[in-house]
Each structure stands twice: as C-alpha cells, then as structure tokens.
Amino acid sequence: MQHHLTVRHGDIIEVSRRPADFCSGQGALWVNDLSPEFNEFFGSIINLDSPRHLQLRRIVAAAFTPRTLRRLDYDIQRTAAATVAAAALRGDIDIVADLAAPFPLTVICDLVGIPESHRASVQTVSNVIVSGGDPDFVPHQQDPVNAFLDAGASLADLATDLAEQRRRRPTDDLLTALVQAEVDGIHLTTREISSFFVLLAFAGQETTRNAISLGIWTLHNNRHARDAWVADFERMHPTAVDEILRYTTPVATMRRTATRDTTLNGHRLAKGDKILLFYAAANRDEQVFREPDRLDLTRAPNSHLAFGGPGPHFCLGAQLARAEIIAIFREAFRQLPELTITGEPEFLRSISVNGIKRLSARARPLP
Numbered sequence: 267m268q269h270h271l272t273v274r275h276g277d278i279i280e281v282s283r284r285p286a287d288f289c290s291g292q293g294a295l296w297v298n299d300l301s302p303e304f305n306e307f308f309g310s311i312i313n314l315d316s317p318r319h320l321q322l323r324r325i326v327a328a329a330f331t332p333r334t335l336r337r338l339d340y341d342i343q344r345t346a347a348a349t350v351a352a353a354a355l356r357g358d359i360d361i362v363a364d365l366a367a368p369f370p371l372t373v374i375c376d377l378v379g380i381p382e383s384h385r386a387s388v389q390t391v392s393n394v395i396v397s398g399g400d401p402d403f404v405p406h407q408q409d410p411v412n413a414f415l416d417a418g419a420s421l422a423d424l425a426t427d428l429a430e431q432r433r434r435r436p437t438d439d440l441l442t443a444l445v446q447a448e449v450d451g452i453h454l455t456t457r458e459i460s461s462f463f464v465l466l467a468f469a470g471q472e473t474t475r476n477a478i479s480l481g482i483w484t485l486h487n488n489r490h491a492r493d494a495w496v497a498d499f500e501r502m503h504p505t506a507v508d509e510i511l512r513y514t515t516p517v518a519t520m521r522r523t524a525t526r527d528t529t530l531n532g533h534r535l536a537k538g539d540k541i542l543l544f545y546a547a548a549n550r551d552e553q554v555f556r557e558p559d560r561l562d563l564t565r566a567p568n569s570h571l572a573f574g575g576p577g578p579h580f581c582l583g584a585q586l587a588r589a590e591i592i593a594i595f596r597e598a599f600r601q602l603p604e605l606t607i608t609g610e611p612e613f614l615r616s617i618s619v620n621g622i623k624r625l626s627a628r629a630r631p632l633p
C-alpha cells in the first residue's frame with residue numbers, strides 16, 4: 267500500500283468526482299488508518315460511502331433547511347456583534363481565545379441546541395480532536411489516540427443525552443430537527459445522531475475559527491487589501507470571503523482510498539492505496555489562479571477547494587461558514603477600526619488543519 271499526495275487542482279477535482287474509485291469509507295479525516303473503535307464516534311457522513319452516505323446526507327441536509335438557517339442568520343450577526351463587543355472591553359486580547367474561537371462555538375451550540383453549561387467542555391474536547399496531537403491540547407502523559415477516543419466518547423455521550431431530551435420535549439434547534447428528520451420513512455438512530463453531532467461539534471467550529479484567525483492575520487499582512495475592503499465592505503464581501511478561504515485553506519488535507527487498481531493523471535494506483543487531497547496546495551495552483559500567492563479580495567472567478575472538491579462530500583456547512591466569516595469581519599471593522607496585531611501567531615502543529623493557537627492584539631473600541 268502506498269500513499270500518494272495530490273497537489274494539483276484538476277487532480278483533486280477528479281478524485282472528488284470519482285467516489286466509487288476513491289472512497290471515504292476507510293477514513294477521510296486523518297493521514298493514518300485509525301482503529302475500528304474510531305467509527306463509533308467519528309463514523310459520520312464524512313467517513314461513509316454511498317448508498318449509506320447519500321441516505322444520511324439527505325436526512326441531515328433536511329435538518330439544515332433554509333428556514334433553520336434563515337432564523338440563525340439573524341442570530342449570527344447579533345452573536346458576532348456581542349462577541350466583538352466583549353473583546354473590545356478587554357483591551358489587550360488574544361484573537362483566538364477572545365474572537366475567533368468563541369464566535370463559531372456559540373453559533374454551532376445555538377444552532378445544535380447545546381446548553382450553556384456544556385459549551386466550555388465541547389470546546390476543550392473538539393480542540394483535542396482537531397489538534398493533530400499537538401502537545402498544547404493533548405496532555406503529555408496521554409497517548410494522542412486515547413485522547414481522541416476519550417474526546418469523541420464524551421461528545422457522543424452528551425449527544426445521546428440531549429437527543430433523548432429532544433425526543434421527549436422537542437424545541438426549535440437542529441438536534442430536534444435531526445431527531446425528527448425523516449426521508450423515505452427512514453429516521454436517524456441515536457448512534458447516527460451522536461456521531462453526526464461529534465462531526466458538527468468539531469467540523470462546524472474549528473474550521474471557521476481558523477478561517478477567522480488566519481483571515482485576521484492575512485489582512486494584517488495585506489493592509490491595502492484590508493483598507494479597500496473596509497471602505498466598501500458590503501460590495502466586496504462576496505469575493506473577499508472566498509479569497510480568504512482560498513488563501514488560508516483551514517482544512518489542509520482530506521484522504522481517500524483507492525477501491526480498485528486505477529489511474530489518475532497518468533499515474534497508476536493500486537487498490538488500497540491512500541490518496542491525500544492537499545487542498546492547501548491546489549488553492550495555490552498557478553494553472554488555475556493568477557498570481558496565486560497574492561491576496562486579491564476581488565478575485566472572480568475563484569474556484570478554490572477550501573470546502574472540498576465537487577462531489578458527494580462537499581462541505582454541508584459552506585454557506586453557514588461564509589455567513590459567519592462575513593458577520594465577524596463586518597463587526598470587527600465596525601467596532602474595532604484600530605485593531606492592532608501586537609505579536610506573532612503561534613501556528614497549530616498539524617498536517618491536516620491550518621490554524622492559529624494564539625495571536626495577541628490590542629482592541630481599541632470606537633470612542
């Protein structure tokens with residue numbers, strides 16, 4: 267068995283469009299194979315193939331209805347305003363701890379229906395899941411694999427409890443929608459709900475957090491682009507948000523497994539070979555993007571692969587993530603026009619996730 271690294275935009279698109287040849291079911295999230303216990307908690311749609319993937323995706327997509335998201339759209343702007351206002355009061359802040367992390371955490375917890383009392387622990391365990399074993403998040407004495415499993419188990423336990431509560435007493439959150447969702451007479455089992463919840467808790471949170479912190483750092487290093495966006499925010503945000511996603515690529519890699527002997531761009535692959543989709547490289551492919559290393563907030567078209575390639579696993583939360591990024595930048599520019607970065611970022615040590623752990627700044631609010 268060999269590992270192959272796909273770095274070209276066109277090759278990643280082809281792999282994403284051929285799920286029968288390049289499957290996700292043997293693990294899509296990590297570079298290495300993981301033991302079967304992992305599927306207990308991490309076996310949700312991102313690590314499944316059709317027909318089960320399609321069935322489950324239709325059910326969960328039914329819970330992500332425009333109505334649910336419209337209701338949330340209002341909350342997103344209000345939550346962004348409150349997060350930035352709280353950071354403004356602090357003066358000296360950490361961009362990650364005070365802005366980029368709490369905002370998507372609050373949005374996903376509001377959306378899913380996670381009570382206040384559980385939010386800090388949801389953040390701690392999802393940090394472990396996407397840490398890639400970074401020692402800042404995995405305690406020194408603990409084996410990273412056990413740390414992942416413990417984190418998954420604690421999120422799954424919480425989901426099981428909350429799903430039971432929603433069955434007894436429905437509310438208007440995503441968890442209730444998941445409990446009630448039905449496509450062709452099929453409902454999700456409690457186990458399916460809890461592993462989807464685990465997926466949402468980290469996929470819906472850490473990715474957006476890293477897009478925001480890396481976006482702030484990128485704009486700090488590109489003052490002209492930032493100033494132009496501030497001057498014409500509403501007109502530029504549709505292209506600006508996608509350029510930030512291309513430039514920062516918070517999910518650096520995903521994995522596929524060849525289901526048979528096949529070829530890709532003239533290379534031979536054997537059944538069982540692993541293919542790493544290196545989105546971060548594809549998003550700087552000079553055959554597709556003019557001046558790929560330049561941040562151009564007006565870039566259009568912008569066929570970046572930050573949310574994955576065109577295929578059955580394309581990110582379910584792409585629209586929500588875009589709405590969150592736009593909302594937080596709108597508020598940061600409005601309430602903190604003199605936000606000044608005062609340190610160097612500490613980057614996450616992970617092959618799969620591009621992220622920042624800490625970045626200090628001074629937030630001077632409007633007088």
Ligand code: HEM
Binds near residue numbers: 313516574579582
């Ligand atoms: C900037 C933020 C985000 C980025 C960069 C991102 C990126 C990705 C990527 C690369 C994939 C995998 C595509 C593939 O395997 O082909 C994915 C899948 C997924 N994402 Fe996101 N994501 C983001 C935000 C979100 C949010 C906010 C949610 C939910 C609230 C979410 C939920 C999901 C789900 C459920 C999947 C699995 C879809 C499937 O397998 O059918 N993501 N995302």
